[in-house]
Amino acid sequence: MPNLQTLSQPINPSTAIPIDSLAETRKQEVVQHLKQVIEPILKNDIVSLGMVRNLRVVDDYIYLRLYIGQYQHHLQEQIQATLSPLSWCKKTYIQPCTIPGVRTTLAISSGKGGVGKSTVAVNLAVALSLQGAKVGLLDADVYGPNVPQMLGLGHVDVQVIGTPNGQRFLPLEAHGIKVMSVGLLAEPDHPLAWRGPVLHKIVTQFIQQVDWGDLDYLLIDLPPGTGDAQITIIQESPICGVILVTTPQQVAIADVRRSVHMFRQVGVPVLGVVENMSYLICNHSGNALPIFGNGGGTQLSTELRTHLLGQIPIEARICAGGDIGKPLTLTDPSSVIGQVLTHVAANLEATFCSRSSLG
């Protein structure tokens, strides 16, 4: 183990190189080596994919967290092999972070509340499921957990079961999608008044302690914004990418910009932006009316060099579908939201294609 005392000494007398600067140089060297490890399905290196986090070099030892899905454990051996030529490195400690049974974890996020993040999450889960994927939806929106209602689930007591790995929450099921929500852990109609370390502990347990079985995709519906809760969830989950939801108006766009910077700082790839409530089709003229402004999603995706994944109109049936627990993508896949999210789901399948390429 490294001599932790050296951390408090700014100078290594033998080399006269400041310890901090030596560690930083070594860290950069490690990063360059790690960039040679390519994830075979995503065809990109594990650093750019945000799979390596909390990388530290202490003395002659390397520590890192590796955020992986089920079936990516082989990357650990590759990392060890890639780092073995570093002559100064006595040992690499890899802490694998995974959600048991889950191949691909994706987050749905928004800069501000009420823009339709949960609506998109629920309908995207349905679209993926209609394409044959096994899908789970984790409603981690501690400020407004609406997913159970949007999928027609009333307030049911969550069952806890014993597994070889300890006690686990049993997810509910709706329309073929496995569902777990922070809202189910609280009294109905009561706010979830968790803050600081308590919030951190509960959210961390919540992410790790659900018995999902085998899933191709776990979608995490994040709380809106860039506060403590979001950062904890992002840091504790093996999220492979995030889809941001916004409305076209400038205040919403400004908040999404902040979110994108947060994700990039933590190293989570932003897959693209879905613009919701983009326009309203006028019953009389049939024209598209840009109620919340025009071009915000396009402007944002150009500015932040990310993709505009689709534009969803304001439609009463989307709202009604959420209220009665029957997502419009399920009841009318040819609706605009159905088409947009089917297209997004097909792109996700093409990118993460877990079923076709892995056993």
Ligand SMILES: Nc1ncnc2c1ncn2[C@@H]1O[C@H](COP(=O)(O)OP(=O)(O)OP(=O)(O)O)[C@@H](O)[C@H]1O
């Ligand atoms: N395209 C749309 N057309 C009509 N109504 C919509 C549309 N998208 C969302 N809604 C409605 O807007 C409301 C807010 O949507 P939703 O709960 O999905 O937003 P959210 O961003 O997840 O909110 P929160 O931040 O509170 O979690 C809901 O009543 C939903 O049915």
